[in-house]
Amino acid sequence: MTHLRHHLGFVHKVLNPEERIVLLKLSRGRANKVKDILKDTKLKISVEALARLRATNPKIPMVSTLDVAESLAQADQVTASHDQEDDSFSQSLGN
Numbered sequence: 001m002t003h004l005r006h007h008l009g010f011v012h013k014v015l016n017p018e019e020r021i022v023l024l025k026l027s028r029g030r031a032n033k034v035k036d037i038l039k040d041t042k043l044k045i046s047v048e049a050l051a052r053l054r055a056t057n058p059k060i061p062m063v064s065t066l067d068v069a070e071s072l073a074q075a076d077q078v079t080a081s082h083d084q085e086d087d088s089f090s091q092s093l094g095n
Helices: 002-010 017-027 036-055 066-092
Strands: none
Touching: 002 017, 017 036, 036 066
16 A cells, blocks of 8 residues: 555655545455445545545645546546437438
8 A cells, every 4th residue: 555655646646635536445345356336436535536526626735537538438428328319310201
């Protein structure tokens, strides 16, 4: 765990202590081969915690982008869903 803390700080420049705690908690399940559901839940909780922290505009800037990437992925899914609905609607109109 100490090695990961140093890795996050020196390699990825994660200087915000709260951000580092969230990322360390996320990593703990990997060595135990936690079931996919538990990993997905941990990821979701971690992403939400990072998003809440980012919303506070912390003095020490955040460098991780897990919450941003997840938001973009969700937006892409919504956009793709809307595009499919638009295509279906256009086809029903005979266009």
